Amino acid sequence: MNILIVHAHPEPRSLNGALKDYAVQHLRAQGHAVQVSDLYAMRWKATLDGADRLDRDPDARFDASLDSMQAYEGGTQSADIAAEQDKLRWADAVLFHFPLWWFSMPAIMKGWFERVYAYGFGYGVGEHSDQRWGDRYGEGMLAGKRAMLVVTTGGWDSHYGPRGINGPLDDLLFPIHHGMLFYPGFDVLPPFVVYRTGRMDDTRYARTTAALGERLDALWTQAPIPFRRQNAGDYLIPQLTLRPDVAPGVSGFSAHTA
Template identity: 70%
Template structure:
């Protein structure tokens, strides 16, 4: 299988750097082909701007969506964007690895999403009508591929528990897992989260690698998070709200996950 690992940490000698190296070795040792997009090493340009199109009038008004669509459809995207799109199409599975900074991904990784997820590639695809609202949330360009987050967090696991001060980790990561990965079609696996990163000694690191190794070994066996597909009948279209009879007792993020969710720990750690 082909695996794309998009990695966002500025220090290669960090915990993240060690985990990236471990993951590449484990996957390649199992016979998979791995490509790594090391965003800091690549000096990835994070800001989406008019320069992302190679042919536009200098005095033209910049419209992020329309310019993205024209550049994608006409083959006029900047080369760095097109190369990352090719990697996504090549990959059977995507791993996004990053430290949790201010309750989200580092800016450089968010910029990778904003620029690579072009109009016509990751969004704005499919029929928009009273019957369906585009190919998204379970459908789309990247449907049939798998995706997983590997996330490090400085806080304790209890800080991200059901009653923790930071909010449940599933809620913190929902915009990434549902909005960035599931939206263009990925089957999203439960994340692998490592907590309290400043308190990791050799023994704990060994245990983390054992647990991560098992998750990587099961990359094509682990059941994905059962997000509700948009066009399968659970949502009223074009309002895109859940039908009144679908989980009527629930609201918020949890309402968009089917009842087959297991409630198992999301981190994969013992």
């Protein structure tokens, strides 16, 4: 299988960097083809702006969606964006390795999504009518591919528990899992999370890599998070709210998993 790793940590010798290196070695040893987008090493441009469209009139008003659409359709995207899109087309699965910084991914990785998910590629795809509202949330350009987060955090697992001060980790990751991965069609696997990164010794590291190896071996057999597909009947269209008979009395993030 073809696997893309998108990695965001500025220190190659970090725990997150070591887990990325382990994943590359483990996957290749199992016969998979692996590409890595190491965003800091690449000096990835994080900001979405007019420079992403090569044929843009510099005096024209910048419109993020319109300029993105015209650049994608016209083949005038900057080369770094087009290269990452080609990697996504190539990949059967994508791993996103990053530390949890201020309750989300590092800004450089957020910028990867903003720039690579061009209009016509990551969004703005498919028919919009009274029967369906685009190819998204379970459909789209990345349907049939799998994605998994590999996240490191200094906090304890209890800090991210149901009553933890930081809030449940599943809730913190919901915008990434549901909004950035499931939206364009990925089957999203439960995340691999390493807590208390400052308390890592050789014994615990060996246990951690062994557990990660098991998750990597299960990339194509583990059940994905059962998010509800937008166009499969659970949602009213075009309101895009759950039908009254679906998960009655349930609201919030949990209502959108079956």
